[in-house]
Each structure stands twice: as structure tokens, then as C-alpha cells.
Amino acid sequence: MTRLLSLEERGLLTPDRVRLAAGSAGRSVRTVQRWLQTARQEGRSTPRPRRRFVVTEELHARLALWGGNAAAVHRELAAQARADADRGKDGGVEVLSRTDADVSAGGDGGVGVPSLATLQRAVRRDLNAGQRAALKGGELSRRSHDVHLARPPKWRNACWEGDHKHLPIDVELDGELVRPWVTWFIDCARNAITGAAVTPHQPSRDAVLAALRIALSRDEPGGPYGPIGGLPELVRVDRGKEFLCATVTRALGALAVPVQDLPARRPELKGTVENLNHCVVDMFLVAQPGYLHAPTSTTRPRSRKSDPADVLPFTEFTERLLTWVSWWNTEHRVQPLGGRTPLEAWQDDPTPIEDVPPGLLWSFTLEDDGRTRVLTTKGVHWRGRYYVGPWMHGMDDTRVRVRFIPHHDHEIEVFDAATGTHLGSAHLANAATPAQRAALRRAKAAERRKMARALAASDRQRRQLGRYGAVTTPERPQPLAALTSAEAAQQLARTGERDLADRALPDLIPPREPPASWVRPIPLQPTTAPNTDSSPGPGGNSADPAPPRP
Numbered sequence: 001m002t003r004l005l006s007l008e009e010r011g012l013l014t015p016d017r018v019r020l021a022a023g024s025a026g027r028s029v030r031t032v033q034r035w036l037q038t039a040r041q042e043g044r045s046t047p048r049p050r051r052r053f054v055v056t057e058e059l060h061a062r063l064a065l066w067g068g069n070a071a072a073v074h075r076e077l078a079a080q081a082r083a084d085a086d087r088g089k090d091g092g093v094e095v096l097s098r099t100d101a102d103v104s105a106g107g108d109g110g111v112g113v114p115s116l117a118t119l120q121r122a123v124r125r126d127l128n129a130g131q132r133a134a135l136k137g138g139e140l141s142r143r144s145h146d147v148h149l150a151r152p153p154k155w156r157n158a159c160w161e162g163d164h165k166h167l168p169i170d171v172e173l174d175g176e177l178v179r180p181w182v183t184w185f186i187d188c189a190r191n192a193i194t195g196a197a198v199t200p201h202q203p204s205r206d207a208v209l210a211a212l213r214i215a216l217s218r219d220e221p222g223g224p225y226g227p228i229g230g231l232p233e234l235v236r237v238d239r240g241k242e243f244l245c246a247t248v249t250r251a252l253g254a255l256a257v258p259v260q261d262l263p264a265r266r267p268e269l270k271g272t273v274e275n276l277n278h279c280v281v282d283m284f285l286v287a288q289p290g291y292l293h294a295p296t297s298t299t300r301p302r303s304r305k306s307d308p309a310d311v312l313p314f315t316e317f318t319e320r321l322l323t324w325v326s327w328w329n330t331e332h333r334v335q336p337l338g339g340r341t342p343l344e345a346w347q348d349d350p351t352p353i354e355d356v357p358p359g360l361l362w363s364f365t366l367e368d369d370g371r372t373r374v375l376t377t378k379g380v381h382w383r384g385r386y387y388v389g390p391w392m393h394g395m396d397d398t399r400v401r402v403r404f405i406p407h408h409d410h411e412i413e414v415f416d417a418a419t420g421t422h423l424g425s426a427h428l429a430n431a432a433t434p435a436q437r438a439a440l441r442r443a444k445a446a447e448r449r450k451m452a453r454a455l456a457a458s459d460r461q462r463r464q465l466g467r468y469g470a471v472t473t474p475e476r477p478q479p480l481a482a483l484t485s486a487e488a489a490q491q492l493a494r495t496g497e498r499d500l501a502d503r504a505l506p507d508l509i510p511p512r513e514p515p516a517s518w519v520r521p522i523p524l525q526p527t528t529a530p531n532t533d534s535s536p537g538p539g540g541n542s543a544d545p546a547p548p549r550p
Helices: 002-009 015-025 029-042 057-065 070-086 116-126 129-137 139-143 205-216 246-254 267-283 314-330 342-348 358-364 434-465 485-495
Strands: 160-166 171-173 176-178 181-187 192-199 235-237 259-261 367-375 380-382 385-388 398-404 411-416 422-428
Touching: 002 015, 002 029, 015 029, 057 070, 070 116, 129 139, 160 205, 160 267, 171 314, 181 205, 181 267, 192 205, 192 314, 192 342, 205 246, 235 267, 246 259, 267 314, 314 342, 367 380, 380 398, 380 411, 385 411
Parallel strands: 160 235, 235 259
Antiparallel strands: 160 181, 171 176, 181 192, 367 398, 380 385, 385 422, 398 411, 411 422
């Protein structure tokens, strides 16, 4: 129509051109002529817009208040419309009646309020899937509907991604059930796992440094990682405090490897390692004993109080996990890699690999306390304890530096303070025996159970005192706990929750005598009652009057 109007303005519109346009559009000449007449009169070349009900900003805010419940919003609008009509207003809700053309006249008891079906249809039409999900689940639910672009393919060791994963499986360690964590790095270009470390508790700096040291080193060609490794050009992590701590940043910074700090709760920005976190669950953990999300024959969730004999020991689980890592690198064929395994894609890449010298690897992936110590005949004194090694014989009076793995106090690495040469490892002298450590662990566990029982008893008493009766009308509930004054006093005495004034001991330390220069108050003399007898006393005619009050 725009083209025909342009031809008409220049006087070039002929019946043949109208007939040609009508045949191309599949319409009759009469229809095209009617469209031209409408364009001349109304100035539009598109179909007439249909008036319909739309979702305004105020209605969007009400939907957010009710968590996306359109029925609840409709009831609120109908109630408001009836209240406005009763007060003599012009009826209807102003924000809705402006754009409402598909209105049922009081369809649900409201004047000028759209029907529930109209409201639901408008919500589906005016709000996309992400906006509707945000009404119920907030920003995290909305992000699940976002579209993400894939990063351009690069070469090996161009970028690594690192992350922690809390594995949903129970393993046995020293007779107790623990849920292990895995810390690993993966090459983004070839999808190869470069290093991993497993801990039975939440990982910290030591786990990150251990996984990083294995990822950088390629000294074990027959291990689970094969020849995969080397020095990356970039390491991409999220805002994990363990990954971005000063130790890890200093270790990578000394090797001129930048760390890219990604925003928190944005897993799509490091999709390679996030995909690995999902694959280890679906491809490995689901078939292992002790898996917490395994389907059950009952409606109850899996109990955390399972028998340690029915799960894998921590050592065996770690061995199986590293075997799966080796299978991932050497046998698992990935479609984005053209059906090749990560190891095959790694070996086919001609990009040169820069290896880290072993001396630098041990120097920069360990933490240094920054002090210089003197090697004595007792060994190296560090943190109030002595560490010894067989290489220390004949090397007393040597000035050394100590490097260590965080939380690994049983072993340290000793370096020459002048040259930085690695002298050797040193172990803790007079270390506790395994039996002593087990006895201490049992004593701590017993103390923890005792404290747990005391806290549980306190919670029961608090719940009993805090129970109230149910009410069916808007009134103050009545307390249900029946307690006598003697029972209350007994419980207060047992828990020691008495007033501080009752515990005060004023006679424990008597006060000192005040100095002689202080003005002391004059003591009041007791007054005697007047003698009503008229007879004189033995010492005079009448009773002496009382002395005046000072």
C-alpha cells in the first residue's frame, strides 16, 4: 500500500499497476481499491487496530504482589469496583477502564472489571514467559528463560574454568557419613579436565592449590589426566572466596596468569565447568551406592541416617571418581569436538604448551609466612612446633624459609633463604599417634552430643512455654502451658537464670575506712518520750528537755 500511495502522489498509479499488486497479494482489485480509499481517508495502510484489554504498570505491580495469581488479582479488582460503585463513583477501576474494550459488564460481580478469562489472556499475551516466571520465582526464575550466546572456539589452554561441586552422595570416613566436595579445572576449548581435588568437607585454599598444582603439572603422563595440562592464558571463576583469596591470586599472578572475576550467581558465564558439574551427577554418581537423589519406593525422602557399611569408603570413592575423570578425558566422545575424545582433540591441537618448571610450581603454589628462620639441631621451629627431616643432618645454622599448604600442619616445605632452593620436606616432630587422635576425636564427639542434648531439652522447654491455643475469631490466644510458681522457681534455679542482684556478695570485700579529711554525717541521737509524771525525778524538779536536733 505504501508503494501504491507513492505512485498515486506522483500520478503514476494506473489500473494495470493496481491489478498487478492485487494479483501478487492474492486479493481482488476491489479489495485493493478499498484499502487505497481507507489510506486516503484515515492515513493508515495497516489493518484497523483492535481495542483490547492490556496489562498496565499498575496491574503488573498487583500481579507481582500476588505472585502471578491472576485469580486473586481479579477478585481484588472486582471488590474494589463494587466498593467504588457503592460510594457513588462512576464505577470501574480507572486504570483498567481506559484500555478495556473486551469487558464483561459485571461478569464476576464487578462493574467495569474484565472477566477472569480476559485477564488471563492479557497476561499471556502481554507478558512473556520470563516475565511470568519472575512473578512467581523472582530473578532466578526469569534467568532460566534467557537466551545465551556460545563463546567463540579457541585453542587449548586459552582459558580454564574452575569451580567447587558439593556431590550429592554419602561416603564413609572414620565411621561417619560425609558429603564430599570436588574442586576441579577444565579446559574450555577441548573440554578436558586438567586437575581435580576431593575433600570430605567444604574446600578451602588447600583444595584449590592442590587442584591447581596438578592441573599445571604434566609429570604423570599415565595418570588420570595424561599429557593434559600446562600454563593457561586465563582462568575464569565466579566470586568464590576460596578461588579469589590472596593465596590463589598470588600463585597465579606470579605466573602471569590473570583471574577473571565473574559476577555471582551467573552460571551461564562459565558454562563449561557447570556442564561438568551436571555430567558428574548424571553419568557417575547416579550409579554409586549412597547417592542421595536415587528414586525410592516410598514417598519419604532418602534418610541421612544410613548405615556407613552400605556406602563407599572415602578412599574407594576417590579412586572411582578419578577413574571416571580418566574415562572422561580418554574415552568419552563429545559431539562439539567432532566425535573425538578430549584427549584426542588435545593432541590434535598444534598450539604449543608452556610447562611450569617444578621448582617454580612448588614455590608459587604454596603459602609463605614471610619470615626467615634458622635451622637448629631440633629442626625448624614453626607455629610453636618443631619440624624435622632426614636431609637436615649437618645443616644447622642455615637460614631457611618455610612454605606450606593451608590447613596441612603435618608437613611443610623448607627453602634456602638466600637462593630460594627447595631443600626438602619436614614433618611434625612428636606427632600424636593415630590412637591418640581417635581418642581425642571420640571425646570431642561425646562433648558435641552432650551439648546437642542440652540444646534439644532447652528447645522443648521453650516450645512448651510458647504454645498458645488455637483461635477461630480475631482475639488474643491463651497460653496453654500449665506451670506452678514452684516449678518455675525450680527451673530458674536449675538453669541459673536469676537476677544479678541475687548473686551479689556485698560482704565479700568490705569497704575501706574513708580518709580523715572527709566530712562525716552527724549521727542522729534517739529522742526520749516526754515524762508525763508531775513529780520531780531523782536528779531535779522535772524531766530534762530533749536536746535540740542538729
